[in-house]
Amino acid sequence: MKKLFWVFLIGFWGVMCLGARYSFASQVDILLQKLVDKDILTPGEASQIRTETEEEAKVEAAKGKTPGLPDWVRNIKLKGDFRLRYQYKHDKADNNVASDTSVGRVRVRVGLESKINEKIMAGIGIATNSGGDPRSTNITFGDKNGGYSSKMDVRLDYAYAKYLPFSWLTVEGGKMPLGDVLWEPTDLVWDTDITPEGGIFGLEKGLGSKATVFLKTGPLFGTADTSSNSDPVMLYLVQPGASYKFNDRVSLKGTFSLYDWTNVAGTAFPTDSWYKSSNTKNGSAWAYNYQVVSPAFEATIQEPLKALGLNVESLKLFGEYVNNTAVSDKNTGYAFGFQLGHAKIEKWGDWQFKYIYAMLEKDAVLDTTPDSDRYSGKTGMRSHEGAFTFGLAKNTFLGVDIYRSWNINGISRKAPETLVQVDWNMKF
Numbered sequence: 001m002k003k004l005f006w007v008f009l010i011g012f013w014g015v016m017c018l019g020a021r022y023s024f025a026s027q028v029d030i031l032l033q034k035l036v037d038k039d040i041l042t043p044g045e046a047s048q049i050r051t052e053t054e055e056e057a058k059v060e061a062a063k064g065k066t067p068g069l070p071d072w073v074r075n076i077k078l079k080g081d082f083r084l085r086y087q088y089k090h091d092k093a094d095n096n097v098a099s100d101t102s103v104g105r106v107r108v109r110v111g112l113e114s115k116i117n118e119k120i121m122a123g124i125g126i127a128t129n130s131g132g133d134p135r136s137t138n139i140t141f142g143d144k145n146g147g148y149s150s151k152m153d154v155r156l157d158y159a160y161a162k163y164l165p166f167s168w169l170t171v172e173g174g175k176m177p178l179g180d181v182l183w184e185p186t187d188l189v190w191d192t193d194i195t196p197e198g199g200i201f202g203l204e205k206g207l208g209s210k211a212t213v214f215l216k217t218g219p220l221f222g223t224a225d226t227s228s229n230s231d232p233v234m235l236y237l238v239q240p241g242a243s244y245k246f247n248d249r250v251s252l253k254g255t256f257s258l259y260d261w262t263n264v265a266g267t268a269f270p271t272d273s274w275y276k277s278s279n280t281k282n283g284s285a286w287a288y289n290y291q292v293v294s295p296a297f298e299a300t301i302q303e304p305l306k307a308l309g310l311n312v313e314s315l316k317l318f319g320e321y322v323n324n325t326a327v328s329d330k331n332t333g334y335a336f337g338f339q340l341g342h343a344k345i346e347k348w349g350d351w352q353f354k355y356i357y358a359m360l361e362k363d364a365v366l367d368t369t370p371d372s373d374r375y376s377g378k379t380g381m382r383s384h385e386g387a388f389t390f391g392l393a394k395n396t397f398l399g400v401d402i403y404r405s406w407n408i409n410g411i412s413r414k415a416p417e418t419l420v421q422v423d424w425n426m427k428f
Contacts (some may be wrong), residue, residue, distance in 0.1 A: 018354035080110035084424045085138065091417035104141040111159060120163055123177075127157035133274035135191040135372035158195040170202035182216050183238050183255055185298040185318035187371035188335035188358050194369060196220045200237075210245045222368075223267065231263040254297040261290040261366055270368070278367045278378035280327075289326045290366045296320040304340075314343045322364050330380070333360035337385075358383045362409055375405035375417055382408050399423040 013381045032046040035394035041049070085105040126135040130153060139152045160174030170181055175197045182192055198220035206212050215238075222233030241255035264286045269277060280287040297319055304315035319336035337356035345352060360370060362380040375381040383405035391397045403419040 004345060019143040030405070075115040077113045078110070079113070079428070080423060081427045083426070086422045088420045089417070092415055095313060103143075105138045106141070106155075107137050107139070109137060111158070117213075119165060120161065122161045124159045125157040125177075126154050129153050129157075131171060131274055133272070134195075134368070135193050135274065135377055137193050139193040168203055168205050170204075171199070172202065173199040176200065181218075181220070182237060182252075182257065183296075184320065185253075185296050186320050186335040186337070186345075186356055186358070187374070188320050188333060188360065189259070189292070189294060189322060189365050190369050191371045191377065193372075196235075196393075198235075211242065212244075213240075213242045215240045222261065222264070233264055233267055234262050236260040236262070249302040252297065253300075253302045255295070257292075257294040257296070259290065259292040259294065259365075261292075264289045264366065274372075275368065276376045276378045278362065278380050280330075288324075288363055290324050290363075291326040292322050292324050292365055294320060294322045312340060315340050322360070322362050327363050330361040330363050333364035333379075334358070341389075342391075344389045345389055345397045346392050346394065348393050350397075352387075352389045354385075354387045354389075356383075356385040358385070359408070373401070373421070374403055380407060380409040381405050395427045398427050399425060414418050 008170040011287040029050070032041065032050060035041040036043055036046050067298045073358075078116060083106065085107070087101075087103050087105060089101045090098065107128055108243040109125060109127040111123060113121065113123040115121050128139045129137055130139055130143065133156070137157065153346040156175065158177050160172055160176045162178070162180075165171070175195050178184075178190060178192060178194055178196065180202075181196045181200050182190070198375070200216055200218040200220075202216050204212060217238045217330040220235040220237060222235055235261060237257070239255050239257040241253065243251065243253040245251040265288050266282075266285050268285050269275065269279075269281065295361045299317045301315045301317075303311075303313065305312045316339040318338070320334065322333045335356055335358040337354065339352060339354040341352035342350040344350070358374060359382040365381055367377070367379045370377050370379065374383050376387065383403055385401070385403050387399065387401040389397055399422070401423070403417070405417045405419075407415040
């Protein structure tokens with residue numbers, strides 16, 4: 001009976017240690033050896049128990065069971081990416097003086113997401129960053145404390161909690177990934193590196209097998225409420241939309257967004273190096289608020305060139321328009337283009353080509369949010385962009401992105417800029 005008790009105790013201990021292999025391998029072995037030393041078990045019995053316990057551990061691990069660990073720990077998902085970039089930039093100032101720059105850059109992003117329970121999820125991510133730039137996660141080689149392989153910054157990229165009380169309702173708050181906050185077919189208004197701060201309500205409901213309607217709405221913070229600015233800059237977002245699947249090959253998605261930026265007029269604009277001033281200013285402050293309406297669409301066609309005998313997986317046609325109703329001059333913008341090739345780059349030989357033409361007048365949108373690569377993120381510009389991406393292997397691909405942009409604030413002030421980026425991306 002005494003021996004049976006010890007066998008049961010060892011088996012229970014082994015199961016409790018399934019979540020930690022080192023603990024299982026060391027502590028169970030130590031316990032068995034002590035029982036052998038006290039003549040409670042023979043060496044042969046100890047060896048048999050060790051073998052049986054290890055087999056049980058393998059079976060339980062194969063079932064995904066790790067007793068002793070909370071569910072939220074077992075549900076953690078790790079994701080991230082690593083990117084190396086070479087960037088060349090040629091631009092001309094207003095006095096027609098040209099400059100050329102070539103830099104190397106690196107980007108690293110790592111995120112964790114966990115399902116706390118059946119209704120709640122949470123996520124946190126960190127990323128490389130330089131100077132607190134909200135529109136970039138790049139680190140430029142040699143651009144820190146005089147260069148010479150200095151250590152670089154890693155900062156909080158996002159941290160959010162998501163509550164799903166019903167299948168059709170999501171409540172999310174914190175510093176959130178942009179894709180959780182709104183849908184956009186281009187980066188005309190929003191740089192994809194921005195992680196908005198505040199809260200969002202999301203509603204989504206299917207209408208039969210082909211149609212879906214959705215809504216994103218909520219308050220987002222632009223600045224904090226401080227003694228120097230008692231009224232913080234706020235963005236109130238409302239984005240209703242719908243998608244419709246005509247058949248197995250053709251689908252359409254569209255939104256009509258309202259971005260109501262309040263308390264911008266009279267607020268001092270940033271003095272950080274990342275900010276490129278381009279809106280109308282009144283001294284050191286913005287002159288206007290920004291109440292922007294923005295309809296957008298994306299049409300997807302599977303196998304668009306099948307009739308010509310060409311094996312192309314997908315074609316996307318997209319467009320976006322903006323109008324700042326708070327001002328009456330230089331207040332519009334738009335972007336349109338297409339993407340041809342594979343829907344996702346997953347393996348060797350997968351490819352995509354994307355083209356976007358974009359135009360933003362001086363006060364069409366707040367100049368802290370547009371794509372920072374397109375004319376340094378400034379408004380009052382027009383631009384062509386062409387990007388080609390090619391899969392090198394599973395989870396790794398090469399990309400080439402070229403921008404050609406001009407200033408449109410007056411005929412004599414074109415100040416053209418050419419930007420070339422060559423990226424090697426790896427995802428995990």
